[in-house]
Amino acid sequence: MGIFSRLGDIINSNLNAMLDRAEEPEKIVRLIIQEMEDTLVEVRSAAARAIAEKKELGRRIEQMEAAEADWQRKAELAIEKGREDLAKGALLAKAEAAQTIALMRKEMALVDESLAKTNEDLTRLDAKLAEAKAKQKSFDLRHSAARDQYRIRTQLHDGRIEDAMARYEKVERKLDRLEGEVEAFELGRRKSLAEEFAELEAESAINAELEALKAKMGRKG
Template sequence: MGIFSRLTDIINSNLNSILDRAEDPEKIIRLVIQEMEDTLVEVRSTAAKTIAEKKESARKLGRLEDAQRNWEEKAELALSKGREDLAKGALVEKAKMAEAAELLKEELEELDAMLAQGEADIAKLESKLREAKAKQQALTARHETASSRLKVRRNLYDGRVDEAFARFEQVEKKLDEAEGEVEAFDLGRGKSLAEEISELAAESAIEDELAALKAKVAAGKAGPKAAPKSADGE
């Protein structure tokens, strides 16, 4: 069953109200768009038939106008030949053509009115269809955003994440224990001969560097002695 029952329902529709009442807005907007597109096809088809009828009626009107001129010429010819009876008959036929032409003119006016209304309906339908498609895009964007946020929230509050962190902590704990065992082996163990000699060499190098630095500082403080001046100032 369609959302709308006639063209005026679509034109006068309030999409916001329809979607607010819907349990499944995305499904409803798809149905609305489909029905609008189907109705637009029907309205355009009707307009195309009306245009064809108008063209046919215009051709008929042209033929009737030609026939009126033709009967008038015949009436003039009959009068010029003294045949008033034939002239009257020709004028009667002309009057028939004129009456038929008037009916066709009225029909053309009705067809013009129908085309104008059809054009207005198409414009309104297209406007409503654009509105519906914009609503659909907005709903799709909202749905995608909500889905992404839901996925993030599920990951944040997923128990598997907590389990993974718990496993990491267990691994770190085991590493701490292994490192503790290595350090425990070094506790209470004396230094090796090579280690002691290495330390002595390092200390000797530092002491030598320190002595050299002291000598340099002392020399800087003493400074060069000034030579005594002569009596003549030279």
Template sequence: MGIFSRLTDIVNSNLNAMLDRAEDPQKIIRLIIQEMEDTLVEVRSAAVKTIADKKELERKVNALQREHDAWQNKAELALEKGREDLAKGALHAKNRAAEAVAAGQSQLADIEAGLAKQNEDIGQLQAKLDDAKQREGQMMARAKSAQTRLKARGAIYDSRVDDALSRMQRVERTLDELDGKVDAYDLGRPGKPSLDDEINKLETDSKVEQELAELKARLGNRTPSQA
């Protein structure tokens, strides 16, 4: 099973459990991030072990290669000294060393292929983790906004708010009645004329005086017989 399939199973299992309990969306988001981080640590730890195995095997292969070269030199020396039997024995040992070198190199190839796959998996998981962390802030903001709106909407339809508004309206009514009591004291009493009233009175008085002057003038021009 690949790391992504296993990670998906783990996350889905935990998500289903949290959804069944109606957990906070922020906790679910954090869970996904945490699972990915834990898996990344696990995969990196496995890669560290693989790298250590590779280095150890490389040392063994190098040692076998030196042993192979040494048997070659021994075979040549034995042949030079006329010991063909020793030369044959050295060549057999060299061949066994060569087979061991080939087997070790084959294992190294497998390890390097595994490391390449692990490196690819780590790269993909890191990219997904970075993307998830980037989206985490946006999703957290959306969750917070939704919770705030839900709280505000609940407050709008909360009977306590209606009761408070009703009490405020009663207070306003009481204040109106107090204002009415104050104004009632002035009912029936002559009030101080306003600026407009005084100016209108001046205009009226001026007009009356003009008409009176015109009337006197007409009456003064009449003769007694006309009177």
């Protein structure tokens, strides 16, 4: 048995209240969407049948109107020929055709009224379906976010991560000590003759570039 028993139940439903009462709102909203989509198919099928019936009625009315006009013509012909008996028969047939047309027009009006109501119901049903799908999307997003948060929290509280970080820090300390030992070799060591000349040449080159720049800018000192 579905969530809803008829179209009116869907249209008049309060989805928020229904989901608030549900123990499994995600499951309920899926069932609601399925019920609405099934109902949409049924209502549209009924509307298609009503439209086909309206077209058939329209054709029958046109045929009866043609018959009514034909009986009118025959009645006039009978009068011209002095056959009042035939004229009366033609007028009687014309009256019967007119009566049939009136009945079919009433039936047409009922079909039009039914289609208008169906169109209104379909509009409201589409709105309800859109609301239900929005709820489902919201549930899916919340579920996905909760799952991601759970995975992150689990990893943050996983002892293996803390152990790995501790090992990483231990390796860093070893590297710091190794780099310190390398730098310690340089402490107190006199520069070689080649190193001193290299520094002197570098300093001369910088000074020469500075003087050239000052000359270019018209500043001497």
